[in-house]
Amino acid sequence: MKKERASGRNIGFPKSGKIKKMWGDRIFDVINAVLMIFICLVIAYPLYYVLLASFTDPTIVNSGKILLYPENIFLGGYKKIFQYRPIWTGYANTLIYTLGGTAAAIVATIPCAFALSRKALWGRRVLNFLFTFTMFFSGGIIPLYLIINAVGIYDTIWAMVLPTAVSVYNLIVCRSFFDSNIPDELYDASKIDGCNDFDFFFRIAVPLSSTIIAVMILFYATSIWNSFMNALMFMGTQDKMPLQVILRNLVLSNQTSALTSSGTEVAQRMKMAEQLKYSIIVVSALPLLIAYPFVQKYFAKGVLMGAVKG
Known part of the structure; x- marks a missing residue:
């Protein structure tokens, strides 16, 4: 019995103690992570845009250009x-x-x-x-x-x-x-x-x-x-x-x-x-x-x- 218990961890269980995820679970995790990142960007970018637009030349802002970094800093x-x-x-x-x-x-x-x-x-x-x-x-x-x-x-x-x-x-x-x-x-x-x-x-x-x-x-x-x-x-x-x-x-x-x-x-x-x-x-x-x-x-x-x- 002791030998069976000692060797039991090698039967169906990984040595690390972690259960390996199925391919379906891994695909779900990737899709979930991508979706969450996309939602965060959708929420965060308007705030980032307002911050950049507050000290960017109004001509660039009014042109409808997507702002990714400060351009022509204007502090008026x-x-x-x-x-x-x-x-x-x-x-x-x-x-x-x-x-x-x-x-x-x-x-x-x-x-x-x-x-x-x-x-x-x-x-x-x-x-x-x-x-x-x-x-x-x-x-x-x-x-x-x-x-x-x-x-x-x-x-x-x-x-x-x-x-x-x-x-x-x-x-x-x-x-x-x-x-x-x-x-x-x-x-x-x-x-x-x-x-x-x-x-x-x-x-x-x-x-x-x-x-x-x-x-x-x-x-x-x-x-x-x-x-x-x-x-x-x-x-x-x-x-x-x-x-x-x-x-x-x-x-x-x-x-x-x-x-x-x-x-x-x-x-x-x-x-x-x-x-x-x-x-x-x-x-x-x-x-x-x-x-x-x-x-x-x-x-x-x-x-x-x-x-x-x-």
Whole structure:
């Protein structure tokens, strides 16, 4: 028996311990790899194109040529942007709104999601239904504007922070995370040790939820950073406008000046207007691209762990 066991590894099993793949599996792996590379190129090239177009001569960009490397470097778009003084005010405002709005959103979303995940909460199903109902039916822009104006927060930072404090989609993701990863048995054990609800939430639930909190910070910060409709509706002072509105106004003013120009100025201004679009995309997205790698490792894990179970 010992000899059979000793020699058994040589009967039908490779010495390396790895199972050899069939030709069909190898062909599938090659086709799958080629397909994945193609999809990555399709997704990545537009981003690469925008980056190249932001500092390439607009004449080359407007010709429709496929850009693979920088040609005739032209930095007029970036010069126009950074010479525009409201840009720096817009950056500061957006940073304030993003930090304040994200903090308010986390403070509102995480406790609410944790409470809705507890089966002992009275009226849990009704509250979940009411939150979900707002995803499909809402009062609209005009009632929201009237409320913002009535409570006296129009043209203040609160008009940018409070309306975005809770996203129902993010709330459902967080609730599902707590449902799956904070079991009732853990809560019962903490109660036996004399832990009340607040202690359980702050000392046990929150430390165990760093993954989903990081994902929520990314979701809310990205949404607030890219938002400009709320600023157009709820902010009346130009000095309080966020970066996205400032950049939008810059593009519109440059296009308007191009249409009202005459002679050779029209072509020059139109070229500048086209390159401004690409430069503005880079300038507005750069902070998020810098911050994303620091939370990327939590992203997939947090979304999967907080996915709705069905």
